[in-house]
Amino acid sequence: MQILEGIAVSPGVAIGEVVVIDNEGFRIPTRFVTRDAVDEEVLRMQHAFDSVAAEISRNHERISDQLGVQYGAIFAAHLQMLKDPTLVNEVTGMISEKHHSAEYAVSKTLRRYAKIFQELDDHYMAERAHDFFDLEKNLLGKLLGRRRESLSKISTPAIVLAHNLTPSETAKLDPRFVLGFATEVGGPSSHTAIVAKGLEIPAVVGTGHFLTDVSGGDVVIVDGDHGQVILNPDDKTLHRYQEELEQHRSLAAELSVLRDLPAETIDGVRIQLGANIEFPHEVNACRERGADGIGLYRTEFLYLGTDEEPTEEDHYRAYAHVIQSMGDRQVVFRTLDLGADKLGQLPRHEEENNPFLGVRSIRLSLRNLDLFRVQLRALTRASALGPVRVMFPMISTLQELRQAKMLLIDTMEDLVEDGYELKEKLEIGIMVEVPSAVLMLDKFLKEVDFISIGTNDLIQYCLAVDRSNKDVANLYRASDPAVLRLIETTIRQSNDAGVPVNLCGEMSTSPKYVPLLLGLGLRSMSVPPSSVPEIKQVCRSVSIEQCEAIAQRVMELESALEVDAYLTDQLRQIFPELAI
Numbered sequence: 026m027q028i029l030e031g032i033a034v035s036p037g038v039a040i041g042e043v044v045v046i047d048n049e050g051f052r053i054p055t056r057f058v059t060r061d062a063v064d065e066e067v068l069r070m071q072h073a074f075d076s077v078a079a080e081i082s083r084n085h086e087r088i089s090d091q092l093g094v095q096y097g098a099i100f101a102a103h104l105q106m107l108k109d110p111t112l113v114n115e116v117t118g119m120i121s122e123k124h125h126s127a128e129y130a131v132s133k134t135l136r137r138y139a140k141i142f143q144e145l146d147d148h149y150m151a152e153r154a155h156d157f158f159d160l161e162k163n164l165l166g167k168l169l170g171r172r173r174e175s176l177s178k179i180s181t182p183a184i185v186l187a188h189n190l191t192p193s194e195t196a197k198l199d200p201r202f203v204l205g206f207a208t209e210v211g212g213p214s215s216h217t218a219i220v221a222k223g224l225e226i227p228a229v230v231g232t233g234h235f236l237t238d239v240s241g242g243d244v245v246i247v248d249g250d251h252g253q254v255i256l257n258p259d260d261k262t263l264h265r266y267q268e269e270l271e272q273h274r275s276l277a278a279e280l281s282v283l284r285d286l287p288a289e290t291i292d293g294v295r296i297q298l299g300a301n302i303e304f305p306h307e308v309n310a311c312r313e314r315g316a317d318g319i320g321l322y323r324t325e326f327l328y329l330g331t332d333e334e335p336t337e338e339d340h341y342r343a344y345a346h347v348i349q350s351m352g353d354r355q356v357v358f359r360t361l362d363l364g365a366d367k368l369g370q371l372p373r374h375e376e377e378n379n380p381f382l383g384v385r386s387i388r389l390s391l392r393n394l395d396l397f398r399v400q401l402r403a404l405t406r407a408s409a410l411g412p413v414r415v416m417f418p419m420i421s422t423l424q425e426l427r428q429a430k431m432l433l434i435d436t437m438e439d440l441v442e443d444g445y446e447l448k449e450k451l452e453i454g455i456m457v458e459v460p461s462a463v464l465m466l467d468k469f470l471k472e473v474d475f476i477s478i479g480t481n482d483l484i485q486y487c488l489a490v491d492r493s494n495k496d497v498a499n500l501y502r503a504s505d506p507a508v509l510r511l512i513e514t515t516i517r518q519s520n521d522a523g524v525p526v527n528l529c530g531e532m533s534t535s536p537k538y539v540p541l542l543l544g545l546g547l548r549s550m551s552v553p554p555s556s557v558p559e560i561k562q563v564c565r566s567v568s569i570e571q572c573e574a575i576a577q578r579v580m581e582l583e584s585a586l587e588v589d590a591y592l593t594d595q596l597r598q599i600f601p602e603l604a605i
């Protein structure tokens with residue numbers, strides 16, 4: 026058994042057999058073959074070794090001829106490794122004695138070698154681990170041949186382990202079969218994490234290197250509540266987690282009775298509790314969980330799940346489905362927030378050194394007007410179907426807001442000319458997720474109908490901490506007093522100006538922050554559908570007076586650690602089961 030510590034990004038527990046995904050998004054399958062298949066399996070393996078060796082020899086000759094023997098030597102070394110009798114015997118032994126599949130034996134053995142090199146202090150030698158990974162990849166390529174399956178093809182229950190999963194790759198996971206996943210890299214609020222929550226797949230990211238220790242078919246536990254990955258658990262641990270899974274199910278059943286009850290505090294203050302979605306089909310989860318509406322629809326995900334550029338009709342169909350399914354409940358559409366870690370097939374930009382500070386979000390939309398207009402046309406057309414708000418992301422200057430609004434107005438005029446019947450007025454708002462927007466809030470409030478605080482980005486831009494980097498995850502804290510001051514002033518100024526303010530970042534997903542946010546004057550939040558019941562329960566368990574006292578105390582504290590400790594303690598008193 027091996028326990029790895031990572032960052033918990035999507036709650037819940039998953040237990041199952043591992044599918045290891047290589048860097049090209051292909052799975053490395055199965056662990057055992059039947060006794061009768063052993064001889065054939067050894068032959069398959071030998072075949073793969075021979076054919077990779079032949080390929081390497083060809084490359085050796087070609088490169089030696091073209092560039093000289095010193096370059097050819099790289100391949101000579103690979104060939105030597107591949108022909109090393111100890112290595113070959115180890116792989117053969119695993120198949121003939123333990124009945125492992127050729128893929129498993131190759132993967133396990135080469136990864137064991139790679140790991141030994143990886144752990145050497147000598148940097149040059151540690152790099153040699155890549156040679157073993159390379160060989161593994163080539164051998165698996167031969168063994169799997171046409172049997173290579175991409176991520177989206179996983180069709181039996183499994184836990185996905187990978188070095189990294191991009192938001193688009195995560196979007197392709199089928200939650201019916203992918204029970205959980207864990208990645209070696211990734212940060213607390215990466216969009217991969219957000220998609221995992223949307224799909225309700227327990228996930229842990231940022232564990233550091235571990236893939237060398239696992240092979241397809243091993244059993245693993247992903248503990249998305251505590252940020253742990255447990256490889257090959259012993260019976261006691263397995264049993265404990267099976268019980269925990271049961272508890273999760275019964276807590277979910279208990280909370281399901283809240284579906285038709287309002288998110289109302291003990292002293293009768295009604296809180297708007299919306300849901301955040303990435304995909305149109307999530308509307309079902311929003312309704313089932315009793316959300317008041319959709320507080321954030323991340324429309325850019327229409328680009329991330331596919332290889333084709335969506336047309337105006339594609340946008341329209343998705344939007345119409347969401348609006349019609351939500352009936353009289355409001356839907357807040359956020360316009361495209363592409364760029365940074367959310368790169369689909371388009372539009373391609375130069376490599377950026379700091380993509381989160383680069384051509385991202387509204388900046389990207391305003392530079393790709395054709396792309397932006399397609400979305401705005403679909404959105405304004407769909408807005409005739411129900412209560413809709415439009416929200417622009419990552420606004421950092423007033424000029425950006427004005428330009429985006431102008432474009433929206435232009436689009437509406439075009440549509441009217443084209444004969445469409447539109448709403449008289451479309452409510453327009455912005456995400457407040459860059460500190461400059463908070464500093465200029467008095468001006469912004471005069472030009473918008475609502476705002477929504479995006480804490481995921483506000484934290485990273487306030488504290489200079491990349492939200493997707495595990496190495497600075499300890500600094501990425503919603504509870505940092507600097508972040509809390511930005512949030513407090515945003516809520517206060519909006520309330521004073523009578524402009525509705527929502528908070529749609531992951532912060533409000535954590536039950537302990539809810540009393541604080543209510544105490545700061547927030548009356549509208551949106552969270553992933555799966556979190557709606559839990560957050561509703563917290564709202565229904567507190568009074569505003571109690572929350573205000575909590576907020577007052579928190580705003581006097583000086584560090585994130587103190588704030589977290591205090592809020593956890595308060596939550597434990599209010600609602601012990603949720604205090605983690």
Ligand code: PEP
Pocket residue numbers: 219321323362458478479480481482483529530531
């Ligand atoms: C945010 O930044 O808080 C937010 C809600 O948007 P996203 O996570 O998509 O950047």
Ligand code: MG
Pocket residue numbers: 418458479481482
């Ligand atoms: Mg954001």
